[in-house]
Amino acid sequence: MDFEFTPEQEALGKEFEEYAVELMKDAPAGWGTSLEFQYSEVGWEFTRKTQKKLAEKGWLVRPWPKEYGGADAPIVEQLIYNQVMAYHRVPSADAFGIGMIGPTLLAAGSEEQKKEHLPPIARAERYWCQGWSEPNAGSDLASLVTRGVRVEDEYVVNGQKTWTTNGHNADWCFMLVRTNPEEKRSRGLTYLLVDMKTPGVTVRPLLGMNGEHFFNEVYFDDVHVPVKNRVGEENQGWAITRATMNFERSGIGGMSGAKRAIEDLVAECKTVKWDNKTLADSQFVRHRLAQLLIEIEAGTALAFRVAWSQEKGDFLQSAHLASASKVFGTELNQRIANVACQIFGLYGQVAKSRWAVMDGRWQGDYQFVPGTNIYAGSSEIQRNIISTAGLGMPRTW
């Protein structure tokens, strides 16, 4: 084993880091004070701008093949990139374009689809959202009912998608529709790519409990989608979603951001004084923060393992570890928000104002984090994967 990066990788990390610091000089006020700020009007403008600059550096899709704007870079380099960018709170890359549909098209798209969609993603010119969940199909995704009816060389789509992260900013949507209503569950689903500007697509905000705009509902009313925008064969869309899932979860960014959060909390606790001593002198505070750091180190080590497995192409063999990384990471962020709100006592509840501690960041996180235990496969779904794929338990649901 060897946990060290090569001198070349170290140098690359340093280059990422220097540019990240440079980019963050332009961050708007309030950046980093809530997780969904990125999708607000101000936050999104900053996101687009920084993503564009990173694209100009050629850094957005480094693991992709050169012909589609990538650098054929190993996943370990992407690990370093994600770690650095998350630590410096650089706006995260388009999880749906770069993280999901890009790899999916690389694995299962037609040559025409690759040429049409991959370069704009690599150039940070086209953003994506995900049309999977519906009001009655979330964890049980295969029960979805949004219809796609083939009419000559088009599909006519009718139905509703929901929990559509960043749908209000996205240019395109990848979605699942039911093309064969006779077939139950995962059989009879087709994978489509839809331009969000197509007539009949309506996006409505679905505000989080703290009032911020992150999720949307997307309505499809006689939306015409050309057959050339179908990925894979008709009624074979489920297999394509399985390919997409392989690219979503190493978890390093979450861990890196969490580490930064602890460092910020430590710095704050060294300055806040109660009863003539700093919070950092209180054993209660010290131990709670230390415990969180312990957990972050544990999660980081697992994320490295997942990335290493993916580097070797062991996506299936490490599926349960990717699930473990996801569920551990989001639940850890929930514990961090909880501890952070508690250590400042009554001030833990105060939102952005002159009374707020750390710009009210933690009470905002406290409201946001429950959603992270649900999106991208709920904690319960992840545990199902771990117990069946990882431990060989029988599937009984």
Added chain:
Amino acid sequence: MNLDFTEEQEMLRTSARDFLSTECPKTLVRELEESEEGYSADLWKKMADLGWMGLVIPDDFGGMGMEFFDLVILLEEMGRNILPGPFFTTVVLGALPIMDAGTEEQKKEYLPKIAEGDALFTMALTEPSATYEPSGVELKATAQGDDFVLNGTKLFVEMAHVADYMIVAARSKEGGAAEDGVTLFVVDAKSPGIKCEVMPTIGADKLCEVVFNNVSVPRANVLGEVDKGWPVVERALQHATMAKCAEMLGGAEASLDMTADYAKERVLYGRPIASFQVLQHYMANMLINLETARNLIYETAWMVSAGMPSKQLVAAAKGWINEGYKFITERAVQIHGAIGTTRDHDIGLYYRRALASDLAFGNTDYQRELVARELGM
């Protein structure tokens, strides 16, 4: 970065697993728990023949010259099987500090004996104050001609009752900072004035009280420098902590394996209990704990092995596996049901050791304090 084991390391793991499952069945573990010595001389001899005691000892001193990280693999397998005996104390607490701080003469004297399996070692560090901080070293060392004379009591000294030698940490100078004035001695365990008594403990792992009453030790037996022994102890503790983590990882892994196997066999309401989602999620949580700990322990052990600064990670790794091993064995007992709570069932062997290992080299509260210090608080 390369997170795969080498072929040699995989072979070491496989051969250790095969050997221990044949040579150290749970019947032997139970027998040794009850026995006075706490180890099997016969098994010790076979382990020596495999070269295990000399695994990390340099070739020049009769060993195999492998790395600390290789030893970690072996210790993981020992923890998996609950191997009782003085391997940990002899190799981790004896050979490593001698390799670290010993003179050429001391190395020549002790290391080949250890490698051959002819000398049992332990380290006498903790005292009735039960702390791993330097302030806990109060046993007095007084210079007297060519000797030092030791007076005081050591507590929780593993395997002292069968040890041939003890590395004893003593206070040789009063008044300065706690880190100053600690001297280490290699002491012949049969020296006049030493009295040893085994303490009854949850892991039946032969922790001893050792009383030193005017014990003379030649000056030549000082390990490292007079009054400057604490940094040697600190390095020994880093190694020992990671070695303990490796044992715990093996034990936690065995506990989850046993539990998953049992859940697939045990039938309730006409189907195996492994099909109940509530138990599946208990076991998923056990796996999350195990796999996070595994990777953190490998990473940290690798860094310690490479001599890289890693105080914060060592504390994090121990703090995490402390809670993980206890959590996994507690859930394991729960999933086994009533049979898991009996003296006859093997899962209890692991449940008991989880607590013993948690307390060794610093429980979780202590590790949290170490991490907090490293965070600059």
